[in-house]
Amino acid sequence: MITTKEEYAEIVDAYGKAGGDKEALKSREIATLVVHENRVLSANQAEGIRIKWEQKEKGVRAELTVEAGKKIKHPVHLCFGILPKEGLQEIVLKVNIQDGAEVGIIAHCIFPNAVNIIHKMDADIKIGNNAKFYYHETHYHGDFGGIKVIPKAKVEVGKKSVYQNTFSLIEGCVGRLDFNYEVSCGEKSITELVAKVYGKKEDDIKILEKVNLNGREARSLIKSRLVLRDKARAEVIGETYGNAPLARGHVDCTEIVDGEGAIAKAIPIVSVSNKEAKVTHEAAIGSIDKKQMQTLMARGLDEEEAVKVIVKGILK
Amino acid sequence: MSSANMLQIENLKLILNGNPVINDLSLNVDKGEIHAVLGVNGTGKTTLAYLIMGVNYLPDGGKIIFEGEDITGYPISQRAKMGITLAWQEPARFEGLSIRDYLGLSNELEIGEIEDYLWAVGLPPFQFLDRAVDTSLSGGERKRVELASVLAMKPKFAILDEVDSGIDVVSLPHIVNGIVKMKSLGSSVLLITHNEDTVEIADRVSVMCAGKIFRMGSPREMCQWFRDNCQICGHINVPG
Numbered sequence: 001m002i003t004t005k006e007e008y009a010e011i012v013d014a015y016g017k018a019g020g021d022k023e024a025l026k027s028r029e030i031a032t033l034v035v036h037e038n039r040v041l042s043a044n045q046a047e048g049i050r051i052k053w054e055q056k057e058k059g060v061r062a063e064l065t066v067e068a069g070k071k072i073k074h075p076v077h078l079c080f081g082i083l084p085k086e087g088l089q090e091i092v093l094k095v096n097i098q099d100g101a102e103v104g105i106i107a108h109c110i111f112p113n114a115v116n117i118i119h120k121m122d123a124d125i126k127i128g129n130n131a132k133f134y135y136h137e138t139h140y141h142g143d144f145g146g147i148k149v150i151p152k153a154k155v156e157v158g159k160k161s162v163y164q165n166t167f168s169l170i171e172g173c174v175g176r177l178d179f180n181y182e183v184s185c186g187e188k189s190i191t192e193l194v195a196k197v198y199g200k201k202e203d204d205i206k207i208l209e210k211v212n213l214n215g216r217e218a219r220s221l222i223k224s225r226l227v228l229r230d231k232a233r234a235e236v237i238g239e240t241y242g243n244a245p246l247a248r249g250h251v252d253c254t255e256i257v258d259g260e261g262a263i264a265k266a267i268p269i270v271s272v273s274n275k276e277a278k279v280t281h282e283a284a285i286g287s288i289d290k291k292q293m294q295t296l297m298a299r300g301l302d303e304e305e306a307v308k309v310i311v312k313g314i315l316k
Numbered sequence: 317m318s319s320a321n322m323l324q325i326e327n328l329k330l331i332l333n334g335n336p337v338i339n340d341l342s343l344n345v346d347k348g349e350i351h352a353v354l355g356v357n358g359t360g361k362t363t364l365a366y367l368i369m370g371v372n373y374l375p376d377g378g379k380i381i382f383e384g385e386d387i388t389g390y391p392i393s394q395r396a397k398m399g400i401t402l403a404w405q406e407p408a409r410f411e412g413l414s415i416r417d418y419l420g421l422s423n424e425l426e427i428g429e430i431e432d433y434l435w436a437v438g439l440p441p442f443q444f445l446d447r448a449v450d451t452s453l454s455g456g457e458r459k460r461v462e463l464a465s466v467l468a469m470k471p472k473f474a475i476l477d478e479v480d481s482g483i484d485v486v487s488l489p490h491i492v493n494g495i496v497k498m499k500s501l502g503s504s505v506l507l508i509t510h511n512e513d514t515v516e517i518a519d520r521v522s523v524m525c526a527g528k529i530f531r532m533g534s535p536r537e538m539c540q541w542f543r544d545n546c547q548i549c550g551h552i553n554v555p556g
Binding site for chain 1: 369401
């Protein structure tokens with residue numbers, strides 16, 4: 001059995017390999033939380049931020065509060081992961097961004113050796129008025145694909161607030177992803193949900209993003225970028241409901257199929273219940289654009305190199 | 317073939333839907349030459365560019381010879397590796413690909429060199445290097461980026477397909493400057509256009525109509541001939 005110190009060193013190492021900033025985890029000025037399986041291995045509070053946690057049998061319950069009016073200079077770094085091949089991790093996360101606060105969170109979820117792992121995230125995010133909250137979540141999975149990832153969130157965005165969420169799963173195999181976010185947008189708020197996923201082998205991807213534009217002049221963008229190879233499958237549902245005067249929403253989905261057995265599906269649902277609201281959508285699903293390929297090949301790239309450049313750009 | 321010849325096209329033919337889009341066309345471009353192909357819309361200029369680059373079509377007859385080698389059946393990448401490239405009339409857009417990376421696709425370049433190529437087409441590097449080659453660029457900006465990327469490739473032979481069309485009067489001198497720089501760096505250029513102002517920088521001009529080269533001469537002579545014959549001609553968009 002490894003000690004907590006060794007365990008911490010191993011997960012920090014994996015965090016670095018997944019693109020995380022290892023130095024940030026050592027800084028006293030930066031709020032951090034590192035969780036392996038159901039154990040909190042390290043946590044640091046910072047001025048204006050309170051992090052509480054509780055270890056549960058199958059995971060961790062954490063609560064992050066940013067005090068009213070506090071503008072946090074350095075993003076909070078979160079690291080969740082399981083290093084063994086098998087395991088279950090349930091994270092219950094409650095985030096409260098109080099009025100006028102500004103904060104960013106950089107989260108890395110790392111499962112480099114996954115053979116039979118379930119990772120669940122159940123988040124309840126409340127963003128007050130005139131606040132800004134950026135959440136960037138990057139996943140790093142191994143090549144086996146033996147993982148089921150189930151991130152769910154309910155988000156409330158207050159008046160004149162900004163919420164930006166980016167979910168990125170482009171390293172290793174996805175395994176099975178069941179992503180489900182629902183956002184309620186207040187008056188003059190701005191919401192942007194971005195999901196970037198690279199599906200390979202037998203990956204099974206389901207993304208559901210739902211935005212309710214409930215406040216006057218609320219604005220939103222749901223943007224999905226997926227590339228599917230081999231026998232990967234994906235279904236992306238982007239829903240936006242314009243329920244208030246002058247609300248504006250847009251759903252933008254691009255899925256590229258780069259393999260004989262891959263299947264991509266996009267279902268945009270746009271609905272307006274207020275005569276002054278407007279919601280639009282666009283979806284492009286199919287193979288890699290022929291003209292893009294020819295352009296890159298005319299610069300001397302071979303077909304495989306050209307595909308890599310295009311895919312890298314889309315998932316960037 | 318003369319030792320000065322870079323590209324030699326012999327009796328090229330392409331028939332689409334029964335129509336001879338390229339009709340027994342022959343053309344030579346010398347090393348270090350800017351050779352303009354002048355013609356109204358629909359005469360087959362872009363199709364000629366595609367045939368030389370190996371894009372979309374293979375000819376139904378004739379030969380394309382590059383530096384003495386018959387490349388008629390070669391794929392795009394092979395032609396590009398030999399030093400041929402194409403600036404597209406309507407360049408593709410690339411999400412997430414920065415201009416810096418786009419210009420560095422063909423060669424490993426120092427940042428200073430990439431900046432020089434952007435300056436050559438009138439794009440200040442500090443404003444453009446990190447922008448994406450996507451829909452946020454205007455049409456004119458995208459065309460200038462395309463020209464800069466051709467410069468960055470340092471090709472032996474560049475086909476410029478109407479890089480001057482849809483360009484405002486302020487941007488046009490930057491395009492012209494980029495083409496002149498290309499020649500000064502040793503590239504041969506096939507400049508496809510229907511803009512007489514751009515044609516002035518060419519060494520020779522061929523007038524194209526209905527898939528054929530009708531006449532070749534100096535820019536002044538050919539512009540006059542073009543005005544007197546092509547702009548009033550009923551052959552527009554009539555193949556053959």
